[in-house]
Amino acid sequence: MAEDIKNEEMEQEPVTAEEPIQEAEEASPEKSELELANERADDFENKYLRAHAEMQNIQRRANEERQSLQRYRSQDLAKAILPSLDNLERALAVEGLTDDVKKGLEMVQESLLQALKEEGIEEVETDRFDHNFHMAVQTLPADDDHPADTLAEVLQKGYRLHERLLRPAMVIVYN
Amino acid sequence: MAEDIKNEEMEQEPVTAEEPIQEAEEASPEKSELELANERADDFENKYLRAHAEMQNIQRRANEERQSLQRYRSQDLAKAILPSLDNLERALAVEGLTDDVKKGLEMVQESLLQALKEEGIEEVETDRFDHNFHMAVQTLPADDDHPADTLAEVLQKGYRLHERLLRPAMVIVYN
Structure with missing residues (x-):
């Protein structure tokens, strides 16, 4: 309690110090x-x-802000479209597709990838393990033929919008 | 020519009127x-x-501007995706698709439409001819069974982003 009062007094000090000057100024006939x-x-x-x-x-x-909004404007729609691309890839992997169907699916896939590319969305590269763009869901022991940080398999493709990651690639990596 | 000079003189008049006052002010010892x-x-x-x-x-x-950029941010990507939707519809119209393939295509189609819907993109309604959202590529004579402005066929779907048209529906209309 005593401390509180002390603090209050200290806080008021500068005000008290200024007051006389202000009063002097206001009252001053030279002003x-x-x-x-x-x-x-x-x-x-x-x-x-x-x-x-x-x-x-x-x-x-x-x-x-305008530039940033423009640069990343397609982020949400692009993210929402990625499952469609996954579905297309799965459909294309089905055995015994007729040529017509396969061609049709590939056309859809290509036109989607082209539309995304025009807005700056591209597949994440998978030359070598990169923790910024890949998620390792499994590891295998590295050996002479498979040096550490090389990829054994890409289970699901990753995508980025310019330099910004939309979804990491799911990979199996040697290490 | 004579008129030009007259106009010029008239335009200069206010300036000439002000000048003596300005000069008086500048020269005035009372300033x-x-x-x-x-x-x-x-x-x-x-x-x-x-x-x-x-x-x-x-x-x-x-x-x-920020609100507008946000509201229409997906416009370009959405427009670029429409041909993929057309391709999907054509693929689905092919005769003799296996159930697996058909199911796969429908999944891709649904997930694309869902992604677009989340960003405010929807099919243009085709209940009745609307010149704001439809392009009539052909007309048929209206009769008792087909009143004017009803649609005979939708040749290609149209899409809008909120209230903004992305692509008109191509229609055959009675009139």
Whole structure:
């Protein structure tokens, strides 16, 4: 309790210290109309400069945000489309498809991949294990023929939008 | 030519009228330091108020633009996906598909339509001819059984993103 009061007193100190000066200023007969006008001018000049700077900041941020929205605008639709691509791949893997059906499925697949590519969405590369783009669902012991970090199998393709990962590739990796 | 000169003279008139006043102000010995300071203050107050108003405008426009970008963000990818949907429909129309293949194609179709729907893209309704959403590629004479503006056939589905048309439906209409 005693401490609380002490703190309060300390907090009030700067105010108390300023007060006499303010009073002196207000009461001062030397504070002429000219000085007051100049103060007003300085005050509005500062306000103007701050508003101007803030305006430029707002504009810059709005531009950055617009660019980011544009760059990643297709993210949600693309993510939602990935299961369709998986289904297409599974359908294409079915044995005994007639040539017509196979051709039809491939056309759908190609046109989907092309549409995604135009918006910056591409398959994740699977040359070598990369923890940024792959999820290792299983590991196999590395040996002379299969050095560590090479991939044994890609179980499900991964996709990225520009540099941003939409879905990691599911892989089996040697290590 | 004579008219041009007359116009020019008329346009200059207000300037000529103001000039003597401005000169008088500048030359006036009564223009005290106080007046100048007050003018400076008024000037910066105006500049500040304008900057502040402009700042609010910029912020408002940025918000509107952001909302619009969000609302129509999937437009380009969706448009690019429509041919895949057409291909799927054509594939499904092929005679003699095995049940497995048909089921696979329908799954792809449903998941694509679902993905599009989540982003606000839906088929254009085809209850009755609507020139905002349909393109009549052929007309048939209307009769008692087929009143004007009813549709005989939808040759290709149309799609819209919210209220915005992505592609009109191609229809044959009675009229």
